[in-house]
Amino acid sequence: MTNENTTDTHRHDRGATHDFDGRTVLVTGGTSGMGLATARLLLDRGASVVITGRDDARLRRAEDELDAGERLFAVRADSARPADLARLAAAVGERYGRLDGVFANAGVGVFETPAEVTEESFDRTVDVNFKGVFFTVQHALPLLEKSTGGASIVLNASWTLHRGLPNAPVYAATKAAVHNLARTLGSAFAGRGIRVNSVSPGYIVTGMFHEVITETAQQDAVRAGVPLGRLGEAADVAETVAFLLSPRASYITGQDLVVDGGVVAVANGW
């Protein structure tokens, strides 16, 4: 007999509802896409959440959408600027005194062939996707060390770190670097009770997806290549990030968890 609640139970594990009660999590790039979806899920599960972005109007819109009162703190901080990240950590420290989790999610998707890459686009991609992730963690570390009961960091990488991608050499390399950081920092921080993992989303329908894959025909072709037969939603990634941030993942560190409907697992062609 079909259980009519199967889908609902699958998506909203009721036992998980209180996983984040009393915990504070920083989500960089929380104004849209996976960052916003993760902020929403963590708030639903009891967390206080700090979101960042570069633009005041987008931050205000996210605040309105999340509508979480005092449990939400929106801070303008450009992840490409370590000084902004230091200011962010100071503001979080002043308001909450500690952090229990970080989702270093802010990133830019610059898709160019090797010949098209310029020094400017190279620097922009590396500055946000790699340098930004590193300094987010470095500045958050003293606050994470104050967490009781184990802190967790999740870095947003990408399925592209597992594949050669002719039209995104620099982007894919920054994501490989991000996963390597998860391994290295995972071992560096293990003795302090801080876990570090990365998540590798596949094709997830967000603003970035629409920026990169603009034509409907391209989107159909991409969907056809996903073994599970659908494009991903930001909520698919949010669920995975929440798991890695929660005590349910307390024995997992230094890993990459791929959330891609099977893209990376399956060989292309015969």
Ligand SMILES: NC(=O)c1ccc[n+]([C@@H]2O[C@H](COP(=O)([O-])OP(=O)(O)OC[C@H]3O[C@@H](n4cnc5c(N)ncnc54)[C@H](OP(=O)(O)O)[C@@H]3O)[C@@H](O)[C@H]2O)c1
């Ligand atoms: N969509 C996909 O298919 C896919 C697949 C694999 C990995 N990813 C990764 O997922 C992450 C999130 O992307 P998304 O798909 O959710 O796209 P999105 O909706 O465009 O979100 C990107 C977020 O990053 C923020 N951001 C960008 N540059 C920033 C900076 N310099 N400082 C602070 N915040 C910045 C944006 O905020 P503001 O614009 O408001 O500043 C926005 O909140 C990225 O790291 C991306 O590489 C995406």
